[in-house]
Amino acid sequence: MTDSGPFLPRRKLLAGSAVALTAAGLGGLSAQARAQNKALPAYAAWKDANALTVHSANTLETRRSAFGASVITPSDQLYIRNNLPPPDASVLSDRDAWELWVEGVKSPRALTLRDLKTLGIESVATVLQCSGNGRGFFPSKPSGTPWTVGAAGCVMWTGVPLRAVAQALGGVADGRKFITGTGGEKLPEGVDPKSVIVERSVPIQALGEALLAWEMNGTPLSIAHGGPLRLVLPGYQGVNNIKYIKRLAFTDAESDAKIMAHGYRLTPPGGTANASQPSVLEMNVKSWINSPSDDGGPLKAGRVQIVGVAFGGGQAVKQVEVSLDGGKSWKAAQLFGPDLGRFAWRQFVLSAELPAGTHVLASRATDASGQVQPQDRLENVGGYNNNSWADHAVKVTVA
Amino acid sequence: MTDSGPFLPRRKLLAGSAVALTAAGLGGLSAQARAQNKALPAYAAWKDANALTVHSANTLETRRSAFGASVITPSDQLYIRNNLPPPDASVLSDRDAWELWVEGVKSPRALTLRDLKTLGIESVATVLQCSGNGRGFFPSKPSGTPWTVGAAGCVMWTGVPLRAVAQALGGVADGRKFITGTGGEKLPEGVDPKSVIVERSVPIQALGEALLAWEMNGTPLSIAHGGPLRLVLPGYQGVNNIKYIKRLAFTDAESDAKIMAHGYRLTPPGGTANASQPSVLEMNVKSWINSPSDDGGPLKAGRVQIVGVAFGGGQAVKQVEVSLDGGKSWKAAQLFGPDLGRFAWRQFVLSAELPAGTHVLASRATDASGQVQPQDRLENVGGYNNNSWADHAVKVTVA
Numbered sequence: 045m046t047d048s049g050p051f052l053p054r055r056k057l058l059a060g061s062a063v064a065l066t067a068a069g070l071g072g073l074s075a076q077a078r079a080q081n082k083a084l085p086a087y088a089a090w091k092d093a094n095a096l097t098v099h100s101a102n103t104l105e106t107r108r109s110a111f112g113a114s115v116i117t118p119s120d121q122l123y124i125r126n127n128l129p130p131p132d133a134s135v136l137s138d139r140d141a142w143e144l145w146v147e148g149v150k151s152p153r154a155l156t157l158r159d160l161k162t163l164g165i166e167s168v169a170t171v172l173q174c175s176g177n178g179r180g181f182f183p184s185k186p187s188g189t190p191w192t193v194g195a196a197g198c199v200m201w202t203g204v205p206l207r208a209v210a211q212a213l214g215g216v217a218d219g220r221k222f223i224t225g226t227g228g229e230k231l232p233e234g235v236d237p238k239s240v241i242v243e244r245s246v247p248i249q250a251l252g253e254a255l256l257a258w259e260m261n262g263t264p265l266s267i268a269h270g271g272p273l274r275l276v277l278p279g280y281q282g283v284n285n286i287k288y289i290k291r292l293a294f295t296d297a298e299s300d301a302k303i304m305a306h307g308y309r310l311t312p313p314g315g316t317a318n319a320s321q322p323s324v325l326e327m328n329v330k331s332w333i334n335s336p337s338d339d340g341g342p343l344k345a346g347r348v349q350i351v352g353v354a355f356g357g358g359q360a361v362k363q364v365e366v367s368l369d370g371g372k373s374w375k376a377a378q379l380f381g382p383d384l385g386r387f388a389w390r391q392f393v394l395s396a397e398l399p400a401g402t403h404v405l406a407s408r409a410t411d412a413s414g415q416v417q418p419q420d421r422l423e424n425v426g427g428y429n430n431n432s433w434a435d436h437a438v439k440v441t442v443a
Numbered sequence: 444m445t446d447s448g449p450f451l452p453r454r455k456l457l458a459g460s461a462v463a464l465t466a467a468g469l470g471g472l473s474a475q476a477r478a479q480n481k482a483l484p485a486y487a488a489w490k491d492a493n494a495l496t497v498h499s500a501n502t503l504e505t506r507r508s509a510f511g512a513s514v515i516t517p518s519d520q521l522y523i524r525n526n527l528p529p530p531d532a533s534v535l536s537d538r539d540a541w542e543l544w545v546e547g548v549k550s551p552r553a554l555t556l557r558d559l560k561t562l563g564i565e566s567v568a569t570v571l572q573c574s575g576n577g578r579g580f581f582p583s584k585p586s587g588t589p590w591t592v593g594a595a596g597c598v599m600w601t602g603v604p605l606r607a608v609a610q611a612l613g614g615v616a617d618g619r620k621f622i623t624g625t626g627g628e629k630l631p632e633g634v635d636p637k638s639v640i641v642e643r644s645v646p647i648q649a650l651g652e653a654l655l656a657w658e659m660n661g662t663p664l665s666i667a668h669g670g671p672l673r674l675v676l677p678g679y680q681g682v683n684n685i686k687y688i689k690r691l692a693f694t695d696a697e698s699d700a701k702i703m704a705h706g707y708r709l710t711p712p713g714g715t716a717n718a719s720q721p722s723v724l725e726m727n728v729k730s731w732i733n734s735p736s737d738d739g740g741p742l743k744a745g746r747v748q749i750v751g752v753a754f755g756g757g758q759a760v761k762q763v764e765v766s767l768d769g770g771k772s773w774k775a776a777q778l779f780g781p782d783l784g785r786f787a788w789r790q791f792v793l794s795a796e797l798p799a800g801t802h803v804l805a806s807r808a809t810d811a812s813g814q815v816q817p818q819d820r821l822e823n824v825g826g827y828n829n830n831s832w833a834d835h836a837v838k839v840t841v842a
Contacts, residue, residue: 112661114566114599116515121661162746165792167513167780200513202780262511262520347561381566381601384781393564 087130088268095121099189102126106194108438109341111334113351113391115381116169117197119261122269125174125195127242127303128229130267131288135228139264139272144256148224148294150214157273160256164208168255168278169200169384171355175281175308175324178421178430184313186427193332193436198353198389201276203257210251210294220294221248225275225286243301244284244308246277246325248294253278253387256289278387279358281324281429283308298323311425327357329417330431331364331392331409336440343442345400350377355389356411363410366394370404370437371419377407386412398442406437486529487667494520498588501525505593507837508740510733512750512790514780515568516596518660521668524573524594526641526702527628529666530687534627538663538671543655547623547693549613556672559655563607567654567677568599568783570754574680574707574723577820577829583712585826592731592835597752597788600675602656609650609693619693620647624674624685642700643683643707645676645724647693652677652786655688677786678757680723680828682707697722710824726756728816729830730763730791730808735839742841744799749776754788755810762809765793769803770818770833776806785811797841805836 082098084091095110104124106117135142140158173196180190189195206223210216227242255276258265265271270287277284283303298304298319309321331354336343354361360383365374377392392407409417421432481497483490494509503523510516534541539557572595579589588594605622609615626641654675657664664670669686676683682702697703697718708720730753735742753760759782764773776791791806808816820831 112601112658112663113564114601114658114661116599116661118518118661161748164794165512165748165750165779167790169781200515200781202511202513259511259513262513262515262517264511349560349564351564380564382568382599382781382783382787384783388781391566395563 087133088124090120090266091124091268092118092120096123097194102129103189105189105191106197107339108193108332108334108337109339111194111353113335113381115198115384115388115391116261117199119199119263119266119269122172122197122199123174123195124268125176125189125282126287127283128227128231128240131228131230133267135288136267136272139258142272144273144289145291146209146213146293147291148217148220149210150217153213155209157258160204160209160273161258163212164204165202166205166255167200167202168253168276169198169388170276170278171196171198171327171387171389172285173282173327175283175428176426178432178435179427181430181432181435182421182423182427184423184427186425188427195282198355198384200261200384201255201257202259203255203276206254206256206275206292207251209256216248216251216294220296222246222295222298223248223250223254224293224295224299225284225289226291226293227286228288228290238300239302241301242286242303243299244286244304245295245298246280246284250277250280256292279326281327283324308426308428310422310428313423313425315425317425324428327355328429328431329356329359329361329409329411329415330354331407331417331433332436333366333405333407333438336405336438338438338440343398343440345398345442348396348398350394350396350405352392352407353389354392354407354409356386356409356415358386359411359413359415360386361390361409362412362414364390364392365408366392366396367406367408368396368398368403371406371434374408398440400442402439402441404437404439406433408433486532487523489519490523490667491517491519495522496593501528502588504588504590505596506738507592507731507733507736508738510752512734512780514597514783514787514790515660516598518598518662518665518668521571521596521598522573522594523667524575524588524681525686526682527626527630527639530627530629532666534687535666535671538657541671543672543688544690545608545612545692546690547616547619548609549616552612554608556657559603559608559672560657562611563603564601565604565654566599566601567652567675568597568787569675569677570595570597570726570786570788571684572681572726574682574827575825577831577834578826580829580831580834581820581822581826583822583826585824587826594681597754597783599660599783600654600656601658602654602675605653605655605674605691606650608655615647615650615693619695621645621694621697622647622649622653623692623694623698624683624688625690625692626685627687627689637699638701640700641685641702642698643685643703644694644697645679645683649676649679655691678725680726682723707825707827709821709827712822712824714824716824723827726754727828727830728755728758728760728808728810728814729753730806730816730832731835732765732804732806732837735804735837737837737839742797742839744797744841747795747797749793749795749804751791751806752788753791753806753808755785755808755814757785758810758812758814759785760789760808761811761813763789763791764807765791765795766805766807767795767797767802769836770805773807797839799841801838801840803836803838805832807832
């Protein structure tokens with residue numbers, strides 16, 4: 045505890061400092077909830093402990109009530125989901141020396157981050173979401189982290205378009221059908237590398253928008269989020285956005301790594317995962333309400349601004365409806381704030397009078413192609429791709 | 444120094460922790476520059492010391508090389524310029540209880556922040572810039588902080604449109620010509636309050652876009668930036684965006700507080716400030732290059748992406764040109780990244796080959812109304828409103 049304690053904004057409090065948390069008299073988490081929360085892992089010690097639920101060292105979730113209404117999710121409130129522990133921080137000691145091996149182009153070669161920075165620059169805002177976001181709402185209790193809404197955020201990436209990199213190396217080799225990215229995590233010893241390596245393939249159509257990013261939200265990419273270099277695939281579920289990317293290959297076939305061949309498959313209830321089932325690739329249309337929320341402050345009867353986020357994966361959001369009665373009736377909400385492009389989420393608001401009592405508030409988004417967020421989740425063994433509006437509704441009590 | 448030290452991203456290092464800075468082996472500031480930099484003031488201890496030059500406890504500037512290329516300036520890298528020390532942090536202990544007195548409407552009254560939050564919500568991205576930004580380039584060495592480019596940033600505000608507040612109170616009283624905001628700083632004792640109070644007036648035309656903001660970049664507004672409530676006037680120089688706003692009045696005349704009547708006037712060289720001279724109100728068209736920069740890393744001969752920011756104040760940016768030869772010849776740069784609206788800045792890039800030698804790189808913006816960033820600054824006693832492209836050019840040495 046320093047003299048500056050009382051001045052620290054809520055989001056800057058470091059984990060494990062119960063004294064600082066108490067002294068600052070902050071809202072959001074109850075003392076009980078704070079006491080129950082796990083400490084932030086060392087590589088993410090700069091995160092806002094008060095805005096996050098720490099499920100484990102590799103799974104941290106943004107609290108619903110911590111989402112602001114300013115479109116971009118602050119870096120220190122953004123969720124983390126790592127399939128393997130991150131590499132040692134020493135990989136950031138000379139960011140520009142990081143090497144990426146590029147294959148499946150006319151002139152395959154290694155490029156340093158310094159090289160990549162000469163080839164072009166682009167910024168894109170995307171929803172970054174774990175495909176397991178919403179798993180916590182599955183009554184079947186799939187194995188894996190029981191995320192509710194907070195394994196998602198909207199962030200701004202800056203890097204070089206992948207198509208510019210391919211072009212600089214003579215173009216994509218003929219007939220290649222997939223973009224396959226391989227992460228640079230240090231693999232555990234004594235196991236088949238294919239069983240643990242983070243390697244994913246997406247259709248080559250993703251080339252048009254793919255980015256090799258070295259910056260997120262205006263600062264060099266942290267270890268927690270894949271620095272020094274990450275593959276960003278706008279519109280695709282988080283797992284495809286390979287962190288610490290070491291190899292980028294245009295390939296004829298999908299990777300045979302376990303995480304691609306068996307992991308992240310939409311396996312029907314009772315079934316076993318295999319490569320014939322759909323993989324988690326593009327995100328689907330989705331929305332949820334952040335305020336008021338069931339983990340927010342008390343609510344007084346009267347006018348309230350019901351605020352949330354909506355996104356369409358690869359499609360822009362066309363409209364959002366809000367229900368005050370658990371989905372029996374719907375009213376058109378308004379989108380507000382800057383439109384950061386079709387891969388970002390939009391904020392929506394419905395101004396409503398809420399009398400005393402209990403209310404179930406729900407939201408339902410429609411994307412530009414006319415896809416409507418469904419009432420029901422698609423049941424699957426892994427608990428992926430949940431975009432059910434019913435699951436994401438919030439029950440609030442008004443005094 | 445904790446175990447997590449090596450994992451801290453550059454921007455999260457706390458001021459005054461030379462050990463942590465050294466241990467993390469970070470670029471940006473040289474050891475000498477870090478040693479010379481003043482410590483962050485307590486109320487801003489959460490800022491990124493490595494990204495800022497601390498001129499004084501109330502004047503902190505973002506380093507040119509610290510600006511990322513992701514449009515939004517991270518909160519912990521944003522400049523600070525306070526005319527008075529900020530209020531005690533206790534004003535944030537119950538944000539929603541903060542009171543704003545609204546006058547010059549049909550039904551004047553005090554509204555709490557809790558009340559304001561029921562009236563509507565909007566997000567807007569704006570360039571926030573001290574009118575003295577660029578003062579450091581005046582050869583006349585005006586008194587005041589010698590800012591270069593870093594008393595500016597582009598941030599996202601969320602709050603209630605001022606017009607919705609006026610409407611809720613019966614509308615603006617007839618014939619009112621100005622919006623006058625008064626800050627809630629604690630005034631020093633023993634002096635005429637009018638000589639120190641932060642109170643500014645802008646033409647009522649600003650009502651269309653004005654916001655009463657409680658959130659910046661996705662988190663509740665910090666004390667450092669005017670929390671719990673700030674008047675945001677998109678397109679207007681920073682001083683008009685009243686922090687800790689306690690009173691918002693629609694008035695017949697401009698405030699007679701010294702900061703309005705004499706301060707921030709465009710006084711001709713050799714003259715004395717008075718209320719007949721233009722005040723610093725709307726920003727003018729401006730741009731500058733952030734990368735490569737004279738405080739960045741070494742540069743190798745070859746292809747380089749020249750990146751910077753451009754804004755038009757109340758107008759969108761139409762085009763940016765870049766010169767590699769100190770303004771003798773110009774090439775069209777490309778705008779990139781999301782367009783956050785006409786009050787935000789745009790990122791621009793020119794891809795160029797730079798041979799070994801010394802180069803003077805300049806940028807020149809044109810806004811949607813056709814206003815072109817001028818070569819020369821408007822000389823004035825206070826060193827305000829500098830948008831000279833020549834002053835903002837960077838000299839880089841290529842090895």
